Amino acid sequence: MSSTLQIGLAVAGGVVLAAIVAHSAWSSRRNAPRRPDPEPADSVAPALAPALDGERREPGFDDALGALPMPLPADRRSGLDPLIDVIAPIAIDTPVSGDAALAATPSTRRVGSKPFALEGRNSTTQVWETPVAGQRYDALQAGVQLANRTGALNEIEFSEFVMKAQGFADAMNGAPEFPDMREEVARARELDQFASSHDAQLSFTLRAVNAAWSPGYLHQNAARLGFVAGLIPGRMVLPSATPGMPPILGLSFDAQAALAEDPDQSALRSVTLTLDVPQVERAEQPFVRMREAAAALAQAMDGVVTDDAARPLAREAMDVIGSELEQLYDTLDARDLSAGSALARRLFS
Known part of the structure; x- marks a missing residue:
């Protein structure tokens, strides 16, 4: 009789244990993150x-770091533009090569937190572009962006722009013409206010x-x-x-x-x-x-x-x-x- 009882208890215990394990596994599957479904390649x-x-x-x-961007689709205003840039023309007596312009280009394309750029007018196409080796340019200009999401161009950044553009112009035997700092800084603040709003x-x-x-x-x-x-x-x-x-x-x-x-x-x-x-x-x-x-x-x-x-x-x-x-x-x-x-x-x- 006791043997039969022990067997019955053992069976009942096994059933309960199996139920607990099954419930635990079910709960684990239910609460586990959903996984991707296997799909045939086709x-x-x-x-x-x-x-x-x-x-x-x-x-x-x-x-963001002033690196050269990937080629973008054609845009009639993809370069420096007076709407959002300070632009300083650089007068030169004779055309300069793209190789010389690249050699004189500053190592960083930033002025503070703003992008800095140099452009030349291609002697053949008469299109303003970033200097390219093997091309010649009959006019040059330097520019710095008036504002971006870091804020407006300030006096310190404008002064840094002048120094960087002047150094490039000297290397090209050119004479830069800079706009009035106070006017440009005021213009930067107005643009920044518009952009922020x-x-x-x-x-x-x-x-x-x-x-x-x-x-x-x-x-x-x-x-x-x-x-x-x-x-x-x-x-x-x-x-x-x-x-x-x-x-x-x-x-x-x-x-x-x-x-x-x-x-x-x-x-x-x-x-x-x-x-x-x-x-x-x-x-x-x-x-x-x-x-x-x-x-x-x-x-x-x-x-x-x-x-x-x-x-x-x-x-x-x-x-x-x-x-x-x-x-x-x-x-x-x-x-x-x-x-x-x-x-x-x-x-x-």
Whole structure:
């Protein structure tokens, strides 16, 4: 009898233990971050494969340190422009070679926090351009940007510009003509005030409703919408169809999760979708695409779109934002600083 009882207790204990283990495994699976679904190669959307194999990435676009930018699409005002630059003409007696101009160019393309540039008028094409080896130039000019997102050009930066331009002019046996410092600094402050009042960088936050997401799961769903891997961990971008232009949208998440040894075990509870309004052409309809991307990701990943304060964003609120953006675009157009133009990209950087 006791033997039968012991066997019964052992069986019952085993059943309870199995139930506990099963429940634990079920709870673990339920609470684990969602992982990407395996997909046959021929079923992957065109934008997905590059994002997964690492070959297609966010285009480089480094103006912040004054490095030479990647070639941009033709823009009638892609060089120095009196609208946003201080320009000092440099008179020369005879044409100079591009090689000589490059040899005399300062090692840094910055004056304080502002971009510094040198241009020559090509003797053959009569087009102003950054000096190129093998070309000749019959006129020269130096310039510094009046304002950017770090603020307005100040007196110290203007003085540094004069010293840097004068050194280049001396090497070219040229005579620079500088505008009045007080007038240019005042102009810089006015431009900076306008830019500060009409800058717009929008962001939506996509939050998980139930299960968290792994970085791979996010990558898979975002790639289906055309997003590709960014230059830094924890960033994806929706690239422009025009080579060399800034991305239309950005998608960012925890960089540590992206760098984890096992990213599939990293749990993301939120990601941020961003739009740098002045950097993207109006014709791209970036806000419409931002709304569509947010809605598509929320539906596919069981998420909710919120503002920075975690409040759900209703359709009506987004409509208001869209209407205000149209007014902003009109204002920038009227100032000849249309969103996505070369001048706007420089000013709002």
